[in-house]
Amino acid sequence: MEKIPITDSNFKIVYDNGSTVDMARDLSVLVRSFVPGAPSPNIYYEKIEGTNGSIRTGKDFGIRSIKAECRLFAEDTDDFFLLRNKIVAALYKKPQFYIITESEPYKRWKVEVSSSFDVDRIGTTGDFNIQFDCADGFAESLGTTLDPFTFDADRWLLGEGLTDTVPSYTHKTASFSIYNAGDIPVDPIEMPLIIAYKGGSSNLAITNQTTGDVWKYSGTTSSGDTIVLNRVRSTKNNISIFGNTNRKLITLAPGWNHFKLSGTSGSFEVSFNFRFYYAS
Numbered sequence: 001m002e003k004i005p006i007t008d009s010n011f012k013i014v015y016d017n018g019s020t021v022d023m024a025r026d027l028s029v030l031v032r033s034f035v036p037g038a039p040s041p042n043i044y045y046e047k048i049e050g051t052n053g054s055i056r057t058g059k060d061f062g063i064r065s066i067k068a069e070c071r072l073f074a075e076d077t078d079d080f081f082l083l084r085n086k087i088v089a090a091l092y093k094k095p096q097f098y099i100i101t102e103s104e105p106y107k108r109w110k111v112e113v114s115s116s117f118d119v120d121r122i123g124t125t126g127d128f129n130i131q132f133d134c135a136d137g138f139a140e141s142l143g144t145t146l147d148p149f150t151f152d153a154d155r156w157l158l159g160e161g162l163t164d165t166v167p168s169y170t171h172k173t174a175s176f177s178i179y180n181a182g183d184i185p186v187d188p189i190e191m192p193l194i195i196a197y198k199g200g201s202s203n204l205a206i207t208n209q210t211t212g213d214v215w216k217y218s219g220t221t222s223s224g225d226t227i228v229l230n231r232v233r234s235t236k237n238n239i240s241i242f243g244n245t246n247r248k249l250i251t252l253a254p255g256w257n258h259f260k261l262s263g264t265s266g267s268f269e270v271s272f273n274f275r276f277y278y279a280s
Contacts, residue, residue, distance in 0.1 A: 004025070004028050004029070004030055004073060005024070005030055006024050006025075006102060007024075007032065007102065008101070008102050008103035009031045009032065009034035009068070009101060009103065010022070010023055010024045010030075010031045010101065010102040011023055011034060011068070011099045011101045011102065012100055013090055013091070013097050013099060014098040014099070014100060014108065015093070015095075015097050016095060016097070021090045023070070027083060027086055027087055027090065028072060028073045028074065028083055029070050029072050029083075029087065030070065030071045030072075030073065031068055031069070031070050032069045032070065032071060033067075033068065033069045034068045034101055035066065035067050035068075036064055036065075036134070036139075036280060037064055037065040037067070039061045039062075039137060039138075039279055040062040040063065040064065040137075041059060041060075041061055042059065042060050042061065042062050043056065043058075044056070044057045044059065045057060061137045061138075062137065063133050063134065063137060064133070064134040064137050064138070065114070065132070065133060066099075066131075067130070067131055067132075068129065068130040068132070069127075069129050070127070070129070070130060071125060071126065072084065072119060072125060072127075073125055074124040074125070074126075075124065076124060077124070079124070080121065080124055080126065084119050084126065087119075087128075091130065093112070095112075096110050096111060096112045096135070097110070097111065097112070098110055098111070099111050099132070100142070105142075106141065106142050106143070106155060107139045107140070107141060107142065107278060108139060108140060108141075108142055109134050109139050110135070110136055110140070111133060112132065112133055112135075113130060113131065113132060114131050114132060114133040117129055117130060136191075138277045138278055139277070139278045139280070140182075140191075140275045140276065140278070141275045141276040141277075143155025143156055143275070144273055144274060144275050145167075145169040145272055145273055145274055145275075146169060146170075146271065149162075149166045149167070161180075161182060161254075162181050167179035167181075169271060169272045169273070170269060170270070170271040170272075171269070171271075172267065172268065172269050172270075174260060174261040174264055175258075175259070175261075176258075176259050176270075177256050177257065177258050178252065178256075178259060178272050179255070179256055179257070180252045180253065180254050180257060180274075181276045182275075182276035182277040183254050183277075183278055183279050184277035184278065184279060185251055185252060185253055185254060186251060186274050186277065187251050188229075188231040188232060188249050188250070188251070189231070189249065191274070191277065192231060192273075192274060192275070193251075193252070193272070193273075194228065194229070194231075194272075194274070195228070195229040195250060195270065195271070195272055195273075196226060196227070196228050196229075196271045196273070197221075197226070197227040197228075197261075197268065197269075197270045198226045198227075198268060198270075199221065199225075199264065199265070199266060199267060199268025199269060200220075200221055200222050200225075200264070200265035200266045200268065201217075201220065201221045201227075201263050201264050201265050202263050202265060203218055203219075203220075203262075203263040204216070204217045204219075204221070204227065204261070204262070204263040205217075205261065205263055206229075206250060206259065206270075207259065207260045207261070207262070208250055208251070208252070208258070209257075209258045210256070210257040210258050211250075211251050211252070211253050211257065213248065213249065213250045213251055214246070214248060215229065215245065215250050216246040216248070217234070217236075217241060217244060217245050217263075218245070219236070219241060219244050221236065223267070225237055229249075229250065232249065252272075252274070
């Protein structure tokens with residue numbers, strides 16, 4: 001059988017254990033299109049009796065639907081049913097998995113198949129459509145900010161919010177800036193964000209001057225101690241210090257976020273580890 005064309009829409013499935021399945025290369029499937037639907041906004045209103053209209057109280061985005069149009073190519077009848085079974089086995093998994101397309105190899109979608117499908121057989125070929133749901137509602141960068149920002153790292157692509165000026169995510173000064181190359185704010189309630197402070201301090205405060213977020217710790221650290229803000233948890237040397245903080249969180253706006261630390265003592269290092277998130 002001739003080699004299956006690798007279209008821009010071709011994708012590979014990446015499971016939690018690191019194993020992958022490529023639709024064209026492994027399953028002889030031509031992916032004709034891969035189309036993420038537009039974000040689905042949920043807007044919330046409150047009606048106050050005796051007043052006109054309603055008050056807008058909030059907005060968020062729901063599940064994203066992604067549709068892939070595919071064609072299976074088999075060598076003969078036996079191969080057709082073998083490939084069909086392999087496709088079903090690859091897609092119908094209980095855990096969610098990631099999809100990475102040929103056109104955007106440095107971005108991934110966390111998805112699961114949301115409906116059944118039938119392969120419309122014509123001889124040794126068969127057409128079928130796959131409906132995916134992305135519960136997060138957005139794509140994320142393949143790399144994290146503590147991965148090397150080099151081309152041979154196979155993690156980044158210029159144009160996805162990045163330029164040839166390499167941002168730094170580890171700093172040793174009290175004033176610095178952190179760049180969020182995505183178009184989605186990073187909120188540790190919803191997505192991974194790890195901030196690590198190594199060094200001495202007294203009443204340490206971390207302020208994002210761009211968003212106005214301030215995190216404070218009413219304690220001390222020595223030069224060998226490490227404070228970690230891992231999503232909503234705060235620890236010192238792996239022991240919770242949440243009760244000794246102001247119980248606030250640090251978020252990151254898209255673009256540059258300007259930070260200021262206070263309460264530092266002597267030499268220190270602070271690092272930010274997160275992914276970039278995209279609406280499309």
